Amino acid sequence: MESLKIAILLLLGVIYLKVALQAARSALAHGYSFPTQVWKWPESLLTAGIVLFFLLMAIPSFTASPGRIDLKAIETALGLYASIILFVVGFLVFRNMNPIDAFGLRLISWRQGLVAVVLALALLLPPIYASQWVGYSLSGPQTEPQPIVSFLIEHQSLRDRLSVILIAVVAAPLTEELVFRGCLYGFLRQTGGRFVAIAITSVLFALIHGHIPSLAGLVILAVGLSLLYEKTGSLWAPILLHAAFNGLSIYGTLQWPDLMK
Numbered sequence: 001m002e003s004l005k006i007a008i009l010l011l012l013g014v015i016y017l018k019v020a021l022q023a024a025r026s027a028l029a030h031g032y033s034f035p036t037q038v039w040k041w042p043e044s045l046l047t048a049g050i051v052l053f054f055l056l057m058a059i060p061s062f063t064a065s066p067g068r069i070d071l072k073a074i075e076t077a078l079g080l081y082a083s084i085i086l087f088v089v090g091f092l093v094f095r096n097m098n099p100i101d102a103f104g105l106r107l108i109s110w111r112q113g114l115v116a117v118v119l120a121l122a123l124l125l126p127p128i129y130a131s132q133w134v135g136y137s138l139s140g141p142q143t144e145p146q147p148i149v150s151f152l153i154e155h156q157s158l159r160d161r162l163s164v165i166l167i168a169v170v171a172a173p174l175t176e177e178l179v180f181r182g183c184l185y186g187f188l189r190q191t192g193g194r195f196v197a198i199a200i201t202s203v204l205f206a207l208i209h210g211h212i213p214s215l216a217g218l219v220i221l222a223v224g225l226s227l228l229y230e231k232t233g234s235l236w237a238p239i240l241l242h243a244a245f246n247g248l249s250i251y252g253t254l255q256w257p258d259l260m261k
Contacts, residue, residue: 020123024227028194033233037102039187046091047183050084054179054208061210069147071155074163081171088178103182103235113232117240120231124224124245128217135213146211152253161254168250173242180205180222181229181238198226221245 092099100106136143144150152164180201188197202222206215225238 027227027231035104058210081175104233131216139213168246177239
């Protein structure tokens with residue numbers, strides 16, 4: 001019986017890998033639809049500065065146990081995210097760049113885009129959750145979840161939970177996709193090619209979250225976000241995928257909080 005279970009799991013694994021590889025090839029084959037914005041050194045310096053800021057904010061989390069956060073910290077983060085969005089968009093407009101064209105934000109083929117988001121989410125969830133399980137297992141039983149997860153488990157008021165939902169499902173996807181997939185990926189793709197851009201942006205995206213057990217899962221998520229951007233040519237798609245993933249994570253935390261302790 002055990003050998004049969006192993007054989008079935010191996011078969012499912014092989015099928016999954018074939019489907020995932022075919023999806024990745026299909027995404028990369030749609031490079032012709034990717035925004036053609038030319039990124040110059042002022043936009044590149046701006047992007048590098050914001051990414052460096054995120055990394056510096058995350059460094060303490062790698063050298064010590066994750067600290068606790070409160071509602072004030074979440075509200076401050078919401079203000080910071082909004083400021084970054086306004087600053088980046090304002091800077092691009094000042095540089096005579098149209099953000100709608102630069103990031104493919106026109107609502108073209110919206111239905112096909114939603115289908116791609118749903119399929120990408122279905123393909124990404126198994127390896128992400130598997131890698132997170134491995135990460136927590138290797139880190140030991142005393143490993144703390146991400147601070148915002150701890151806050152969500154420990155605070156049950158409507159205001160607290162709405163604040164978490166707002167930052168995780170709206171503010172973070174908009175800001176992080178604008179910076180990492182929109183600006184950083186666009187520049188690196190232009191200078192180093194798609195594979196270099198996918199690798200660098202995925203690693204940096206994982207690092208800014210400052211949580212070692214989740215690093216591998218976040219890299220996988222970031223690769224999927226980049227491929228979805230390639231597939232659709234619109235930044236709306238990775239924004240929606242990022243929001244959907246965070247929303248599912250919040251739902252899982254609320255429904256099964258013991259799994260996160």
